[in-house]
Amino acid sequence: MNLTLKVWRQKNKEDKGGLVTYPVTGISEHASFLEMLDVLNEQLITQGIEPVAFDHDCREGICGMCSLYINGEAHGPDRKVTTCQLHMRMFKDGETVHIEPFRSKAFPVLKDLVVDRGSFDRIQQAGGFISVNTSGNTQDANALPIPKPMADKAMDAATCIGCGACVATCKNSSAMLFVAAKVSQYSYLPQGQVERKERVLNMVDQMDQEGFGNCTNTGACEVECPKGISLEFIARMNKEYLNASTSSEK
Amino acid sequence: MSKLDSKTPEGPIKDKWTKHKNDINLVNPANKRHIDIIVVGTGLAGGAAAASLAEMGYKVKAFAYQDSPRRAHSIAAQGGINAAKNYQNDGDSTYRLFYDTVKGGDYRAREANVYRLAEVSTNIIDQCVAQGVPFAREYGGLLDNRSFGGVLVSRTFYAKGQTGQQLLLGAYSAMNRQIGKGKITMYNRHEMMDIVKVDGKARGIIARNMITGEIEKHSAHAVVIASGGYGNVFFLSTNAMGSNASAAWKIHKKGAYFANPCYTQIHPTCVPRAGDFQSKLTLMSESLRNDGRIWVPKNMDDVMAIREGRKKPTDLGEDERDYYLERRYPAFGNLVPRDVASRAAKERCDAGYGVNATGEAVYLDFKSAINRYGNEKAHVLGLHNPGDAKILELGEGVIEEKYGNLFQMYEKIIDENPYKTPMMIYPAVHYTMGGIWCDYNLMTTIPGCYAAGEANFSDHGANRLGASALMQGLADGYFVLPYTIGDYLADDIRTGPIPTDSPEFNAAAKEVTDQLEKLINIKGTKSVDHFHKRLGEVMWNKVGMSRNAKGLIEAMDEIKQIREEFWKDVCVPGGMNELNPELEKATRVADFLELGELFAKDALAREESCGGHFREESVELDGEQKGEAKRNDKDFAYVAAWEYKGDPREAVMHKEELEFNDIELKQRSYK
Missing domain, CATH: 1.10.1060.10 (Alpha-helical ferredoxin)
Structure with missing residues (x-):
């Protein structure tokens, strides 16, 4: 499937930040959301653009490291899953997906989608x-x-x-x-x-x-x-x- | 080749630990306040050690690459933790847990360490319950147990399918108490980049603040490495994305011997891979083998029909299924140890019986268990003639209570309901039994540098039994290291704070900065993942579940080749003085590219099959055990501890001969 991503990019804590649009193509519906971001980052690296920073670790829904506010929902559209367990079958081909960090005064953004x-x-x-x-x-x-x-x-x-x-x-x-x-x-x-x-x-x-x-x-x-x-x-x-x-x- | 001294205490095995604790030096409480200890890693071993050492009065600095100690990968352990409590009155004892662990490890572990592990196992359960860890209980309010592979008793304590999480949160809470008191200084999002030696002793580390990129110098009187295993050398494994070998590899390069790198556990029950985009593999707990039966179709026609979607697994009758573990190993059946179960799955799939599109999957079926539990439950409820639908409903309820979170996890990944249709599973890299060599006190060959948990090699021999990793991590952290480290630190009570402006610290910091600059400045054309995936492919194909001399020699050359390309053509975008995940990955993969070669070298040198290490040249040729792994105790009953000599292939082997005085060496038979 092909998607248009609107991703929050923010250089560091002090930077104002903003949404940047990236297209991704050929994503498998069996891929997890973070694997889709891996594909995006691989693409950005070959284009000489700095990849998107996001928190993740166990990728099986237990460490609590991954976050992301996807299309206005924490951990995205599925229920009882973390972002790493969210699969692309939850999205439609051609969809525009907004990806932002968790937002709260008590969770300052450190870079892109990474919060403290x-x-x-x-x-x-x-x-x-x-x-x-x-x-x-x-x-x-x-x-x-x-x-x-x-x-x-x-x-x-x-x-x-x-x-x-x-x-x-x-x-x-x-x-x-x-x-x-x-x-x-x-x-x-x-x-x-x-x-x-x-x-x-x-x-x-x-x-x-x-x-x-x-x-x-x-x-x-x-x-x-x-x-x-x-x-x-x-x-x-x-x-x-x-x-x-x-x-x-x- | 020198002999390694394990410093194992004299005397009968059951008295060694008690006697040793009575004999070693202690540091008095007033002096502990003046002694610094660095702990790298905050999983079960590191977290438990940091908390216990701080409670004792030492000044502790703990380091984690994650944003909180609670996220260390111990959190993902599912099934349970062993302890010889004998609450089930099934004849369990310290000796039996010791025996099972040594046998399960294919007689390649140090007896005295394993006995101590079995001995303190019961303390762990008491300690964790006191901390408020919510273990599963029976209706009478007492603790429940389940069985794991390779044993004939029920000694595994659990908290649903989240035992590692609950134990880690226990250790984390103990750490929090000490952080709140100022006894532990916690460095989150900090990565250890190197160890610093002063006068031959471990005196600190160089760490990178992963937010600012600052290179920091931290000194201490002793350094504990509890940074986990190196399974990610395979790229795909059940480890976390960030799990890495760098702390262990860096101390290896500074003088710590690396033991038995080839002992890797390939876990039989993981969710099969789906495609090239796959970033990691997910484990389905071994506890599922208590209730699941593993099978593939008997007939190739059915295999094809299933792959092409013409048939469903539930269409196949009992006589059309090959329950190959029950067929080959009637005594242990589906509960054979992990290495045996993994090789049996590979054997069936290599023969063409794999049940998914990639041909790399077998079924794990809960139908019989659902029926059995449903009938039992109906009986308890006093239902006569409940009917099949009711039994199914009741049975599924019992299964959900036992494994609900695992079934949910599976369904989210594969998009199939495992209550209705069998799960598909395939082996995946899970745990590394090898690691930093350490003596009975857990001290490495660098004085003052200790290794604990999966990072060391100590207790599991060539294969680890299920529910033993949590046991070992917590045993090392709560009950072994806090005692043994005092023996060394007793000489340091007059040393005073270690300065960080010494030439040794400055040189180590410069070396780290130089390496980071070099990586950034290569400005090549390929991503870090590109090289990591290529390394993983070589490891899986030639250094994976079965190995032969030809493949291993090729692997060593191929890994060297990939490493040389990496240092010429890797692209690390971004700068050094900022949060830069690609730079973090690059430093870790650089180390994996060296470790992989030593791994293959070790596998090549061990010309026998034992535990997770299967050499195709060493199999039983006839008799009841035909085709099974053939161990060679005469020539290989030793620990291979490698000394770094500037290039992984130049590493020099030192042997620690293993002596078995309390267990007779036998061929493992699970038939």
Whole structure:
């Protein structure tokens, strides 16, 4: 298939940037979206043009490195996939495809389609952990039975890959789904109880400091989340936050 | 040729590690604060090591080429992690895990290391559960297990098909806690370009800030390389696009011996390639072989009919299918080790029975498992006469719970529903058992430089069993390295900070800058990928699943040829002082072009078949094992550790003879 691409090009953080049009031809419908960009880049290199920079790594939908805002949707038109799992069969021959970086004040563009998601790491550093040292002498894993439904819920929340699609798609650039996933995972597990209140307060505080917007429950994040993280977790985090902030025992 | 000293402690195998921990030097907590450690790579081994070392009090600097430690490729491991917990009461024990791992590795691993791995395996599960890793559980709330290839017990712990992700996020959370405390300084989007030696000891690294292009000098009292494996030397593999051998190769060129480069695992269950544009291959977890049956049609007519779209696999009756693994290996069936399963698939496809257009695919069929689970579930629900449709529905539900994300992943790639029609799979490069040689303490032949996880060669011999990579990465990072590194650092408590304005650091930084300038200034006509793909083709065709002397000699020359062309004709657009993905690729491919040649040289020198290394000249000629790989313990029961001599083909081999005192060497039989 043949496509017309309109790709965001931006030299560096300071550059203003803009869309540049490139045609690509002979793309297989079995190729992934990133493989289509590989073909474009190969073409640009032979023409002496600097190739388009984009983030990607595992190319199997789990590392969370790839991003891209394609035709106005985070990770493009398919559901429950990352851009690397998006295949060209989702597009029509002759289509014009707009490719932009994830946009948010908290995700500054570094070059072309590459953004800085360091804000996510800093939120995790504020409380996304259970304080246990490596020792080899923690209690036997089976000494702490966890009801399967709770363990399964924790797992559902823990599947977040930290890609940032929730932020990119939210009209408020809110990171609530991302933060809620981590807060919820630990709140379901007995291991997470000790630091439960402190964790949610610290993580939400860091989220606010990073410049993410507030949540107005539009649910766009859930729709675009490649891992199908549920909006329920945001409700759970709000409950956790309320409990923690009204409690006298922190 | 010198003898390598593995520094394996004396005494009975089951006491070695305990005794060693009691004997080695310690660094007192007040002194740890004055000691810097650099960790390169933040996957399971590097992440676990960085977190543990920081918790102990060392000052840690961690480096990742990704934008966050959470993205290291350990995240993509699917199936599970082994531990000798014996929760299933099926007779598992430390010895049995040790035995299975040594046997699975075709008796080419160091016994003492493997025993230690089996010994600490149970601690890993305890540690990860304490961190909040949501492993799969049974209804009673206790941990669930599944089976993997090459073993007869259920010892694999898992978190759906995302075990690597959950374990890595556990290590990442432990790192975050230390980053927040300022005990770890994290350098994201930084690539190690070289190691710096001062007075023969590893004292730091040169790193490139991948955003600004700045060449940075970082010093430390010890350097840990946990940068993963080198599977991308094949271009197509299940590794991440950025996975590279450069850190390992750079220390090799500065004096670290590279061990057994030819031991590469070709994983049997990957999604087959679709065309020339293919950039990587996707693994379908080995855990699927618990429930999937592998087959090709018995008759060539059916093969042709399927390829031409006249028949569907579901049209074929049981008697028209060849379940070749069950036929050839009745004892282990579909759960034979990976190397055996891969070669059997290749054998069928080479004979013309491949089921897709490229002729390189076999079926992995879940029909029987869906029926079996459906019936069980109906029984549990008390349904009498549930009918076929209900059984199918219930069975598919069980399969979805076990492997849902893998099935979804498959469907997105191939555009076929694997619940309804069998999956197509084919072997692909997955893991490299070879790597940097290290002693029992995980120290390389450069004093103060350590290698952990897939980057080292230590525990898997010539073949790795499923669910053992996660075990080894975390064992090295959480439970081995943090102890053994203290033995070395105990001598460094009075050293003080290592200055970076020394001639050694300046020379190394200049060398790096010169190489980058050279690459940019070639201004040739072909892209980096062009050379990488050509290298991959030579590797796959001549140094892949089966190898012979003629092909290997040709491969060495062809790789050398490609390397010479690369340095004359590669085109690296953009500049040095900016984010430049093509420049990053170019430095990595330059190293693969050297490593590939050593790889072939090692394969040529090992004139036996063992594990993932299959030499066509060394097969059983008759008897029950006719056609199977033939190992030669008399001449080849050693580790081949190569010393760099200025050109990959000039490398000199040093042998570490392997001694087996606790396991009798036997031919692996899975019949």
